[in-house]
Amino acid sequence: xxxxxxxxxxxISMIYFIVLSVFVGVEVIGHVPTVLHTPLMSGANAIHGVVxxxxxxxxxxxxxxxxxxxxxxxxxxxxxxxxxxxxFVVTDRMLEMFKKK
Amino acid sequence: MMGNAxxxxxxxxxxxxxxxxxxxxxxxxxxxxxxxxxxxxxxTVPTIVYVLIFGAIGLGTIIGWLTAKKVQMTxxxxxxxxxxxxxxxxAALIGLMEYHHNIGHTGALIAIIAGLIIGSIxxxxxVIAYLKLNGTMNKPVRLPAYNIIxxxxxxxxxxxxxxxxxxxxxxxxxxxxxxxxxxxxGILFTIPIGGADMPVVISLLNxxxxxxxxxxxxxxxxxxxxxxxxxxxxxGTLLTLVMCKAMNRPLSNVxxxxxxGGGTSAGSGAEVNGSIKDIAVSDLAVLMNYSKKVVIxxxxxxxxxxxxxxxxxxxxxxxERGVEVKYAIHPVAGRMPGHMNVLLxxxxxxxxxxxxxxxxxxxFEQTDVVLVVGANDVVxxxxxxxxxxxxxxxxxxxxxxxxxIIINKRSMNAGYAGIDNLLFYDPKSSMFFGDxxxxxxxxxxxxxxx
Numbered sequence: 004x005x006x007x008x009x010x011x012x013x014x015i016s017m018i019y020f021i022v023l024s025v026f027v028g029v030e031v032i033g034h035v036p037t038v039l040h041t042p043l044m045s046g047a048n049a050i051h052g053v054v055x056x057x058x059x060x061x062x063x064x065x066x067x068x069x070x071x072x073x074x075x076x077x078x079x080x081x082x083x084x085x086x087x088x089x090x091f092v093v094t095d096r097m098l099e100m101f102k103k104k
Numbered sequence: 105m106m107g108n109a110x111x112x113x114x115x116x117x118x119x120x121x122x123x124x125x126x127x128x129x130x131x132x133x134x135x136x137x138x139x140x141x142x143x144x145x146x147x148t149v150p151t152i153v154y155v156l157i158f159g160a161i162g163l164g165t166i167i168g169w170l171t172a173k174k175v176q177m178t179x180x181x182x183x184x185x186x187x188x189x190x191x192x193x194x195a196a197l198i199g200l201m202e203y204h205h206n207i208g209h210t211g212a213l214i215a216i217i218a219g220l221i222i223g224s225i226x227x228x229x230x231v232i233a234y235l236k237l238n239g240t241m242n243k244p245v246r247l248p249a250y251n252i253i254x255x256x257x258x259x260x261x262x263x264x265x266x267x268x269x270x271x272x273x274x275x276x277x278x279x280x281x282x283x284x285x286x287x288x289x290g291i292l293f294t295i296p297i298g299g300a301d302m303p304v305v306i307s308l309l310n311x312x313x314x315x316x317x318x319x320x321x322x323x324x325x326x327x328x329x330x331x332x333x334x335x336x337x338x339x340g341t342l343l344t345l346v347m348c349k350a351m352n353r354p355l356s357n358v359x360x361x362x363x364x365g366g367g368t369s370a371g372s373g374a375e376v377n378g379s380i381k382d383i384a385v386s387d388l389a390v391l392m393n394y395s396k397k398v399v400i401x402x403x404x405x406x407x408x409x410x411x412x413x414x415x416x417x418x419x420x421x422x423x424e425r426g427v428e429v430k431y432a433i434h435p436v437a438g439r440m441p442g443h444m445n446v447l448l449x450x451x452x453x454x455x456x457x458x459x460x461x462x463x464x465x466x467x468f469e470q471t472d473v474v475l476v477v478g479a480n481d482v483v484x485x486x487x488x489x490x491x492x493x494x495x496x497x498x499x500x501x502x503x504x505x506x507x508x509i510i511i512n513k514r515s516m517n518a519g520y521a522g523i524d525n526l527l528f529y530d531p532k533s534s535m536f537f538g539d540x541x542x543x544x545x546x547x548x549x550x551x552x553x554x
Contacts, residue, residue, distance in 0.1 A: 009211060017322060017330060024331045028338030032346075037435050037460065039112060040343065040442035044307060045184050046116055047339050051191050051313045053123065053332035054223075056130045057198045057320035062157050063134045064205070067150035072201055077156045079197035084164025085171075086191040091120040092172035093183060098113040100177075100449040 042097045049090025055083025126328045131157065177450050178407040181439045185233040185306045188313055192226030195219050195316035196283065202323065203279050207272050212323055217265045219319035220279075221286045226312040228290030233302050233309065236294075237439065250296050251360050254289075261289050293359075300481075301358045303440040304347050308355075311340025343441075350435035352497040383534035385543075388510060389550035395472035397428045399464065401501055402448065404438050405478015405513065409540035412451040415477065418548050419453065431457055432464040432474075432501050434482035461501055468505040476503060476511045478540050484525045509533040512543055 011018060035043050058079035065072045131154075136147035168187075175183050199220025206212040235241040264285060268278050297305055314336025321330025348355050383391075392398055400419065406412060419429045431453065437444035445458055459467075468474065476483055486493040487500045503509055509532050527533055536543060 013211065014322065014325075017325070017327075020327060020330055021318070021334050024334035025338040027331075028335045029342055031335070032339045032342045037350075038442055038445045038455065038458070040346070041180060041438075041440045041446050042112060042116075042442070043339075044310065044343060044440060045180070045187075046112075046119065047314070047336045047343075048184050048188050048191070048310055049116075049123075050119060050332050051310070051317045051336040052187075052194075053126060053329050054191055054195045054198070054313070054317035054320055056126050056326060056329050057317070057324060058194055059127065059130045059157055060134070060324055060326075061198055061201050062153055063131070063149050064136065065153060065201075067152050073152070073156060075197050075201055077160045079194045079201075080157055080160035081164045082190040082197070083194040084161045085168040086187045086194065087120075087123055088165045088168030089172045089183070089187045090168075091116060091123070092169050093175065093180075094116045095113060095120075096172065097177070097180075097446050097449075098116060100446065101112075101455065 039101075042094050042101075045090055045097065046094045049087055049094060052083055052087030052090055055080060055087055058083050122328075127161070176410075177447050178410070180443060180446065181303055181306060182234055182237045184440075185230045185237065185302075185309070188306065188310050189227045189230030189234065191313045192223045192230060192309070192316060195223030195313065195320060196227055196286075197223075198320055199223060200279065200283060204276075207274065210269060210272075213269045213272065215319045215323040217269050217282070219316045219323070220283060221261060221265050222312050222319070223316040224283055224286035225290035225293065226309045226316060228287040229294040229305070229309045229312075230290075232291055232294040233306050236297075237302050250292070254292050254296075257289050257292055261285050297358065303436070304344055304351075304355070304358050306440075307340055307344040307347060311337045311344065314338075314340055347436065347441055350441060350499070352499060380528055381534055383510060383536055385536075385546045385550050388534075388536060389547060389554060391508060391510075392422060392427065392473055392475075392547075393425060393551060393554055395422075395427055397430075397467075397471050398422055398473045398475060399430050399432050399468065399471045399503075399506065401432045401434075401474060401476040401479050401483060401503060402437060402444055403434075403477060403479020403482065405480075406540050407438060407444070407447050407478070409478065409542075411477065411540035411544055412447050412453075414541055414544045414548060416448070416451045416453050418544055418551070419457070421548060421551050429457065430459050430464065430467070432461065432503075433458050434461055434479070434501055435499075437479065437482060461499060465502050468502055471506040473508045473510060474503040474506040476509065477544070478512065480513075480525055483527055485530075486526055490526075503527070504530055504532070507532065510536050512536045512538065512540055514539055 032043070058076060062076040062080060065076055134149065136144045136149075138144055171183070196219070199216050202216050203213070206216060232241070261282070264282050268282055294305055314333045316333070318330050318333025318337060321327065321333055344355065348358060400415060402412075402415065406415060422429050431448065433444050435441055438447060445455065448458060449455060481495055481498070483501050483503045484495060485500070485504050487495045487498040490496060504527060509527065509530060511528060511533060513535065514537070528535060
């Protein structure tokens with residue numbers, strides 16, 4: 004229990020950040036018309052690809068001889084990239100269609 | 105910025121640039137720290153690591169780019185669920201790899217295990233969602249008492265996770281068992297839910313992956329991951345609720361109730377009586393040609409038949425002859441909210457012709473012909489009149505108030521919800537059977553001769 008409490012006190016600025024992000028998220032979605040919900044969903048999908056940053060970070064800490072971690076890490080980076088690139092590109096493609104009249 | 109179709113594209117690009125900066129920053133500003141968080145000077149990352157990172161990024165970029173460019177717009181829900189699953193898998197793999205470095209740090213372990221569990225659920229759930237949307241797995245599979253089993257399983261997985269955090273076993277066995285258990289839960293969670301509700305599930309899983317990313321941000325004290333993850337988590341949750349509202353069903357109903365839960369779907373079939381009449385192409389062409397106002401109700405069937413281009417041609421042809429044409433868009437038309445707008449935008453239909461449900465409903469009274477193409481549940485009057493119907497209470501397009509209702513369908517099969525549609529038996533209704541693309545092409549050809 005102490006450990007959990009410590010987790011909160013150590014990361015108090017992060018907690019504020021979380022609360023703020025939640026508000027931003029709610030605010031952002033609240034103003035998007037139904038018409039754009041599909042691009043929105045795929046855009047949000049691309050954004051959570053930010054998890055790739057974690058994968059890269061893990062990779063940078065891996066020993067050159069740790070083959071299991073190296074392959075798992077590469078896989079993680081690959082999947083993360085697919086998520087990010089695919090998500091942004093397809094969102095762009097959809098929004099492009101809306102643009103032309 | 106995302107609030108408007110014009111600026112949204114720029115918003116998306118800014119997001120993409122931000123992501124590139126975040127990735128490059130992570131790679132080039134990396135500082136190796138020892139277990140106490142002190143930076144180790146003069147540490148060089150092995151070359152092989154860089155090679156692998158950039159190789160994976162390069163390969164991922166190429167595959168991701170090509171997939172995104174090539175995919176058909178009708179396959180959008182599948183694509184989103186696939187990419188979502190990959191993000192989830194990425195989060196789960198991070199959890200698997202980071203565990204051993206953090207034994208002894210309870211706080212970090214909580215974030216790791218939570219990320220692992222949620223990422224895994226999101227991954228396997230997305231795979232199932234993908235298969236369901238794809239049609240590979242088209243029947244909801246329900247184990248007896250699946251609600252109880254699922255709930256117990258979920259509690260079990262989280263209890264197991266708590267145990268791993270508490271006991272911090274050194275061997276990898278427990279960790280992998282937890283990984284597998286979470287994967288199994290993801291499958292159990294998604295498998296009883298019908299295809300029609302998949303968009304809601306994807307949106308929910310989307311927010312799960314966001315949450316998993318946020319736990320990663322917590323772990324590394326990385327604000328980009330944290331903000332991104334939480335943003336998606338809250339946005340996804342809200343979007344899920346918006347969708348549920350459009351279908352007038354609480355989220356719990358989507359997850360636990362699923363359509364028909366047993367034999368209730370047959371309920372509305374019993375009272376169907378009366379006959380169905382069909383209409384020939386030539387008669388329909390005459391009817392439409394001499395109408396003042398035509399409203400087209402596009403549904404997923406239109407998208408499946410790839411008929412969005414021919415319907416635009418029909419619309420232009422009628423407009424040339426002085427017929428007012430509008431499209432009535434139900435919030436859940438297609439397979440995702442806003443999906444139909446994307447599909448019609450793809451075939452150059454100008455979006456001021458797309459009218460949302462609340463605005464078009466009062467106009468049906470003055471409409472001569474409603475042409476329903478491949479839509480079913482969203483025009484089913486049972487949603488308003490039959491309390492025993494599984495879709496009772498769902499807001500619908502009130503097409504039955506128009507003078508003539510033409511329904512284009514391939515066959516008399518029930519819609520996604522698996523229920524009969526009383527609209528087909530309405531005296532004002534006529535069926536126009538055939539594959540949407542083929543039937544509409546014939547109709548356009550017929551109109552041109554007139």
